Amino acid sequence: MQRLLRDIVPTSTDQVVTGIQLVTAELRGEVELVDETSAAWCLLAEDMDKIAAVLDGQRSELAPAQAGIEAAAPAIAEQLGQIGLDVESAPPKIVDRFPVPFDSFEWSAFAPDAEDEERFGIARGVWFRQDRLRPLYSEALYAHEVVHTVTGTVDPHIYAMGLEEGIAEVIGTCYAGSAVIGADAVLNILLHGRHGADRPRVWAAYREHTRQAFLLYREFGLLGLAELVRRGRAAIHAAEATIQAGGYRELDLPRDGFDDDTTRVLEIFTCGFMPAHVFTPFECHLLRHVRQGSTFDEVCRTAQVPPPAGNPVLRRLGAESALFVADDDRIAYSNVERYLRIGQQTGRPVLRYLPPADLPSTWALG
Numbered sequence: 001m002q003r004l005l006r007d008i009v010p011t012s013t014d015q016v017v018t019g020i021q022l023v024t025a026e027l028r029g030e031v032e033l034v035d036e037t038s039a040a041w042c043l044l045a046e047d048m049d050k051i052a053a054v055l056d057g058q059r060s061e062l063a064p065a066q067a068g069i070e071a072a073a074p075a076i077a078e079q080l081g082q083i084g085l086d087v088e089s090a091p092p093k094i095v096d097r098f099p100v101p102f103d104s105f106e107w108s109a110f111a112p113d114a115e116d117e118e119r120f121g122i123a124r125g126v127w128f129r130q131d132r133l134r135p136l137y138s139e140a141l142y143a144h145e146v147v148h149t150v151t152g153t154v155d156p157h158i159y160a161m162g163l164e165e166g167i168a169e170v171i172g173t174c175y176a177g178s179a180v181i182g183a184d185a186v187l188n189i190l191l192h193g194r195h196g197a198d199r200p201r202v203w204a205a206y207r208e209h210t211r212q213a214f215l216l217y218r219e220f221g222l223l224g225l226a227e228l229v230r231r232g233r234a235a236i237h238a239a240e241a242t243i244q245a246g247g248y249r250e251l252d253l254p255r256d257g258f259d260d261d262t263t264r265v266l267e268i269f270t271c272g273f274m275p276a277h278v279f280t281p282f283e284c285h286l287l288r289h290v291r292q293g294s295t296f297d298e299v300c301r302t303a304q305v306p307p308p309a310g311n312p313v314l315r316r317l318g319a320e321s322a323l324f325v326a327d328d329d330r331i332a333y334s335n336v337e338r339y340l341r342i343g344q345q346t347g348r349p350v351l352r353y354l355p356p357a358d359l360p361s362t363w364a365l366g
């Protein structure tokens with residue numbers, strides 16, 4: 001199974017759809033829903049069917065990743081030029097390995113600056129690793145990385161990270177990225193890439209810095225953020241301290257440039273989306289069948305789970321999650337149906353599952 005999932009490297013939508021169909025057929029081999037593994041197979045098969053259905057409808061629309069980046073670069077430069085950021089001199093560079101000392105990092109892309117050029121002889125620009133190129137995702141990533149090339153010309157001796165990552169997400173990924181791959185694709189990249197319950201903590205830091213940058217965006221708009229980028233890393237680090245101290249409205253920045261797509265993506269990603277309701281596959285499968293007024297036995301029957309396996313989990317879930325209240329073995333009150341509806345209506349599930357550690361929990365469709 002791991003081999004098959006890894007094989008779904010989206011070099012073309014045809015390959016992805018065919019790969020998903022193969023994996024889904026294998027997942028459907030398990031029918032008895034009695035434990036975490038069988039529930040994970042069932043949920044993964046459902047989700048992959050949905051992915052294949054979306055991709056099947058747009059087979060010819062996705063450009064190969066490298067061509068996508070090269071085609072998007074001028075449009076991204078133009079978009080950022082409109083808010084006063086000059087990134088014309090940062091063409092994408094695609095390589096098999098990053099140069100020493102950056103060869104051991106797991107990054108998909110990085111933006112070496114003048115300091116890297118001087119100390120290590122690495123040419124400035126935006127470098128991508130060939131094996132990590134992805135349609136749409138790499139284009140949004142390029143939009144993020146080019147923002148670093150601007151701060152990198154002001155004070156390259158200062159280490160980046162921190163709020164600069166959040167600002168690059170707002171004006172690069174969200175604003176410039178939405179212009180080339182669409183706001184919905186950007187939102188999916190952010191939700192799935194930053195709100196995953198098992199993501200390495202560095203992605204949580206990106207998410208928190210994006211929330212900080214969203215505060216600045218709401219107050220100062222794109223032009224305020226772009227001005228901060230032009231002032232460089234020392235100014236951005238100082239602004240981060242001001243945000244944490246609570247006085248960011250006092251920052252001396254212009255106030256202008258609000259973009260509807262950027263605003264909507266950031267509102268949903270940083271504030272609107274509820275990331276807390278993450279369960280194991282077996283719990284999630286049972287939850288999806290919880291209905292106010294039903295008994296535990298009835299929930300198990302519609303979920304096709306034997307009651308001796310399902311009932312104790314339901315009893316514990318009610319107490320732990322507070323998503324429903326059980327009166328003995330009958331569900332007296334429940335918010336589950338409401339959250340399932342929100343998930344269906346928005347296409348962004350509130351009740352989510354995390355596959356067991358021995359299953360691959362992510363694949364790089366963006």
Ligand SMILES: [Zn+2]
Pocket residue numbers: 144145148165168
């Ligand atoms: Zn970055």
